[in-house]
Amino acid sequence: MEMRWFLSKIQDDFRGGKINLEKTQRLLEKLDIRCSYIHVKQIFKTSDYPVVLSLENHCSTAQQEVMADNLQATFGESLLSDMLDDFPDTLPSPEALKFKILVKNKKIGTLKETRERKGSDKRGDNQDKETGVKKLPGVMLFKKKKTRKLKIALALSDLVIYTKAEKFKSFQHSRLYQQFNENNSIGETQARKLSKLRVHEFIFHTRKFITRIYPKATRADSSNFNPQEFWNIGCQMVALNFQTPGLPMDLQNGKFLDNGGSGYILKPQFLRESKSYFNPSNIKEGMPITLTIRLISGIQLPLTHSSSNKGDSLVIIEVFGVPNDQMKQQTRVIKKNAFSPRWNETFTFIIHVPELALIRFVVESQGLIAGNEFLGQYTLPLLCMNKGYRRVPLFSRMGESLEPASLFVYVWYVR
Structure with missing residues (x-):
């Protein structure tokens, strides 16, 4: 599961204050922090699967109630505010939560109690949550800690269903x-x-x-x-x-x-x-994969800081995964040709846990004094690599496409 958080930290340092989305946006714009209202359709543009909204909550109970109102008004039916009937005591699959937004925050009580309160007026109804260490029966396994009480508004607490912090x-x-x-x-x-x-x-x-x-x-x-x-x-x-x-x-x-x-x-x-x-x-047992990559050539590799196509280019192929699988191999340096270098070199890797392995292609320009200069990279899961002749696109350090810059390779693996 990917961590897809919209991290929100809104802290009230004065009494009687209210969260105001318009004022918050104007403040962030003054600080040159990009901020825009969330449109539900845009959230699910890339994927139908659920989004987890993690709240770093330092608000008073009054402002927590405002937060709850804003969340419900903004996300409407997309906000999951009750447990699914088919999953009262187990976590649903992402398939069952398609087009849903889940709030991650502290919570008071059980899901059953949340359902019983559904539809009731929760304003001003707040509870303390003690945080400390419980004693297990028999022996003392944990040091005693002072408990502290957190004020949690039921209106916000009841929006937390399957992602209780x-x-x-x-x-x-x-x-x-x-x-x-x-x-x-x-x-x-x-x-x-x-x-x-x-x-x-x-x-x-x-x-x-x-x-x-x-x-x-x-x-x-x-x-x-x-x-x-x-x-x-x-x-x-x-x-x-x-x-x-x-x-x-x-x-x-x-x-x-x-x-x-x-x-x-x-x-x-x-x-x-x-x-x-x-x-x-x-790793004691498994079905390792023997991966063979023939790095044939480069196509219009990115320019160096000197803006010259005469850079001394090389490629590093790295494997990331379990410790025994992590390794890297490097091509020879092609002198004064970053436009269409040809390597025609073959590399072989034995990967013991292919399900966790990532392959990373890194293109650099050799520098003898200041060190090598990064030109581009591409990373992908090993089991997503197709066999045969393939074109590997390159991306900048900031993750932007460097089209038409790419590598031409031949990939083969056997298990």
Whole structure:
């Protein structure tokens, strides 16, 4: 599942204030932040599958009620505000939620209680939600923490159905207490540590609950981590700073070329079945693929900063996936020809877990003093590659098409 968030942070620092969409938009325009009203038809232009609207909510209860009114007025029937009759105690498939918008936020009570309140006046009806650590019977497994109370407006709480935000405590706590509609967000540092120390428990957790991984707070420059390590253990939502181009965003864009670019990809069977003992760092069995790529030539490669077609061009082919599959190979350098270089070189890769593998083509111009200059790249899932003679389009660092720049290759693989 791709992380497709409309992240909203609206914090009221004065009493009696009201959220005003027009004023908010004018403020953002003054700050040179692009902002436009959301049209439901535009949301589902690329894909019919559901969109998750994640609220970073720091509002008073009065403003939460205004938020609830705005959400209902903006999205209308597309906003999922009640559980589906066929899924009272299990998560629906994306197919069952087509053309629906789901709100992710804190929630009070159960889905059954939400249905019972449907149609009633919820204004001014607010509840406190305690956040702390519960004690498990028998032994003390968690340190005592001070509980704090969050004020949550029922009007907003009742718009949260299958995407209730719940703080992650431990895998054991989740197995005993976590409900099917509760989602966890785990910071990259903690998630990386858990993926090394308790990988089987982590994968089991992602089979039952939607799990989101987010960048650590110290990334003040909005840099990104490599999302592949968390896709390898089945995390459904891997949050990245989309405003920052580079390798992580190339992998993100390439990963979701699969399934028609719909934003949803079915996880491999070994990440879905309950009796699987898959460990991305210790592959004991499988059906590896032998991938052969003959890189024939380049076509009108992008110009270097010197605006010359006489650059010294080379291509790097990289494989991203489980640790044992990650590797790269490089062509020789074609001197003073970036317009139509010819390599005619063949590369072979043995890939043990092809279901998780991504192939990345990177074109560079060799620089002896300042280092190589990036010209273009293209990333795609291995199993989306068609056999035979193929044209590989190139994209800029910002993800823009560089047509007609491309590579001409021959692809073959056997299992």
